[in-house]
Amino acid sequence: MTEPAPLAETVAAIDAHGARVQGMFSDIARGYDRANRWMSLGIDVLWRRRAVAEVLPAGAGAGGARPRILDLCAGTLDSTLELHRRYPEADIVGGDFSAGMLAVGEAKLQGPARARIVAREMDAHALPEPDASFDAVFCAFGARNLSDLEAATREQLRVLRPGGRLTVLEFFRPRGLFSRTFHACYNRTVLPVVGWAATGNLGAYLYLPRSIGAFVTIEDYGALLERANLRVVGSERLFGGVAGIVRAERPGGGT
Ligand SMILES: C[S@@+](CC[C@H](N)C(=O)[O-])C[C@H]1O[C@@H](n2cnc3c(N)ncnc32)[C@H](O)[C@@H]1O
Numbered sequence: 130m131t132e133p134a135p136l137a138e139t140v141a142a143i144d145a146h147g148a149r150v151q152g153m154f155s156d157i158a159r160g161y162d163r164a165n166r167w168m169s170l171g172i173d174v175l176w177r178r179r180a181v182a183e184v185l186p187a188g189a190g191a192g193g194a195r196p197r198i199l200d201l202c203a204g205t206l207d208s209t210l211e212l213h214r215r216y217p218e219a220d221i222v223g224g225d226f227s228a229g230m231l232a233v234g235e236a237k238l239q240g241p242a243r244a245r246i247v248a249r250e251m252d253a254h255a256l257p258e259p260d261a262s263f264d265a266v267f268c269a270f271g272a273r274n275l276s277d278l279e280a281a282t283r284e285q286l287r288v289l290r291p292g293g294r295l296t297v298l299e300f301f302r303p304r305g306l307f308s309r310t311f312h313a314c315y316n317r318t319v320l321p322v323v324g325w326a327a328t329g330n331l332g333a334y335l336y337l338p339r340s341i342g343a344f345v346t347i348e349d350y351g352a353l354l355e356r357a358n359l360r361v362v363g364s365e366r367l368f369g370g371v372a373g374i375v376r377a378e379r380p381g382g383g384t
Contacts, residue, residue: 155229160328202271206234292382308370
């Protein structure tokens with residue numbers, strides 16, 4: 130696997146919004162997993178499992194080469210570990226710009242996961258990775274936090290090999306009656322209280338519903354990917370549209 134880029138290279142692109150988000154996640158890192166389990170009653174684990182199921186394109190790893198997966202905005206590496214369980218043969222980079230989140234994640238790596246997973250500090254807007262170097266890019270609950278979604282999408286396209294696959298699991302802005310009601314009732318009331326109890330940081334869990342309300346819908350996100358020259362191959366609504374999965378491919382794989 131390639132060596133990590135020097136740190137200065139990864140922090141240079143972070144703007145004011147990014148710096149706030151980075152500080153917030155570093156602050157809640159130690160309670161982040163606990164908050165997720167309490168807030169979702171474990172459903173987030175099932176969503177991650179579902180999302181990782183079709184991450185690698187057909188033919189990845191053919192000829193004996195290890196498939197390479199980038200888990201972007203990997204946080205405490207829960208999704209990275211789920212990817213490793215699903216694809217034990219793959220080399221996986223867990224990339225995030227919060228050293229605190231990655232440190233919590235690295236402490237969870239044991240046995241074969243230590244050999245296959247590398248945690249690397251990086252900003253999603255300026256990935257310190259070569260062109261066409263990954264078979265798959267995965268991102269769970271990270272896209273909503275980005276300062277410039279289009280620029281970050283261009284970076285994802287750049288590091289994907291032709292035919293490589295992008296999978297995004299996210300709380301897209303809700304449109305249906307159930308998901309809008311759930312967002313208004315649960316996310317704006319229960320969630321901040323539970324998040325505060327788990328991490329001691331109320332601001333981070335007031336930011337979460339705000340970021341969902343300000344994000345794009347799943348349809349608009351698909352259109353954004355298409356404009357960026359990715360081909361959307363599927364999208365799925367989870368729990369009545371409260372969350373969603375979008376899958377896309379970099380054209381040119383010859384399949
Ligand atoms: C809600 S957490 C999701 C973590 C993990 N993917 C999960 O499913 O639990 C969002 C993560 O995105 C990271 N993040 C936000 N903006 C980023 C950026 N511009 N570059 C890299 N990581 C970023 C944060 O540091 C945080 O760890």
